Amino acid sequence: MKLFSMTLRQALIVNRQCCRQFSTSRIRQSENLPSIAPKSFIDTKPIWQDPELYSKNCRERNYNSQSDIPTKIAQLHEEWLQEVRALRGYSERRNAIQKQLSRAHTHGLEEEKTKLSQEARKLERDLAPLEERETWLREEKERLAAELPNLTSHETPRASQPKGIGSINEPPAHELSDSRNHVHIGKVLNLLDFQRAATTSGRGWYFLKNEAALLEQALVQYALKIAMEHGFTIVTPPSIAYSHIASACGFRPRDPSTQIYNIAHVKEDQDRDSPILSLSGTAEIPLAGMEANQILNAADLPLKVVGPSRCYRAEAGAYGQESKGLYRVHEFTKVEMFAWTVPGAEMDAFNSILSVQKTILQTLGLHCRILEMPSSDLGHSAYRKVDIEAYFPSRCQRNDGWGEVTSASICTDYQSRRLNTRVENPMGSTKKTSFPYTVNGTAVAVPRVLAAILENGWDEKDECVRIPTVLWPWMNGMQTIDKRKR
Structure with missing residues (x-):
């Protein structure tokens, strides 16, 4: 009897494990995920407890197609509860059978033992589909929950327009002509070449030449210097990441085929079912992935890193006039900041990132406005987002001359839950581990800042550009860009 009862229990456990392993392997196979892919730990409880809150949040963030998901999750949860109750009933019946078998064995009731054994085997057969269900x-529930955007901060305007919350530097003393176009300036000073780049790579690509190439490196070095002074540790991340890492970070474009460069398998003998690799649109993706499947110590937080990288955006050529010049391109250099914090301390990291951004733009002499971005402008992962826009004379006919040059976002535990990044022994928590909050922001997006420097520093009379003083140490002794002095 003891042998039989153990066999029954083990069979039920093995059956349960097989169902879960089959389900997990089925999901990984369908998504081409490697075995090392982070396991997501999305908390569905708040969603099925208040589905209307999450539906409203989807609508406010312009994710209308996902607004019915919270209700589906609530319905699935009710079905799940019914299955759990049914399984509990089977468990209770199994325990009762074991007791009856023990008694029958003790008293030598062979007929009753046979009957109970048959019932136990039937119970095992009936249990398998219930457990799989x-x-x-x-x-x-977890899969659908992963499709939902993050909740939204109370600081975020529930509208389509941003809210001004500050400025950097005074506006120009006099109105700057829209003839101060960086494309024209780049041609005059032999700094930019879009024509040859179009022949080489296509529209939306460019060559930086002469002082413009030096300016790119100067901006990178200066941004790293300021970030490191604010406590960021430098990291050089890869430019290629698994697509599931990008998805876990919240990069879920409405039309991925037109916005993300995926890397095709070109070898005939290569495994066609291998995980999809993509060119990173921002270093935020590999930086976030750096701590995937890791457990951080709360004493080490905030953990703040800054990294230069090349970034790739496939959608650059789809904006007509907006895409001309350096403002919207397919490939560019960017210095990105990323931080992990304990929940409740995210504002310190957020303000640190904003301080780096303000310092860089203020010392570059650019006139900027600081905006609290509206809910409709937030991506999947952002809980709150602040953009800084610089003034471009060439854009005075579009958006009154303003153009985004930096962005900073708080993502709460959206990314860490999907990347299985944990924090050990967080203060004030009774749990052994929890999920840290992540914060990210641009230190400098080189092409746009370079374009703003060219346009705002252009001296039409002398046909030269004044180089910001803070960049002089990296400009080989040059203080101006003047073709006549070469």
């Missing part, structure tokens, strides 16, 4: 319902 329970596993599917649980994982379907």
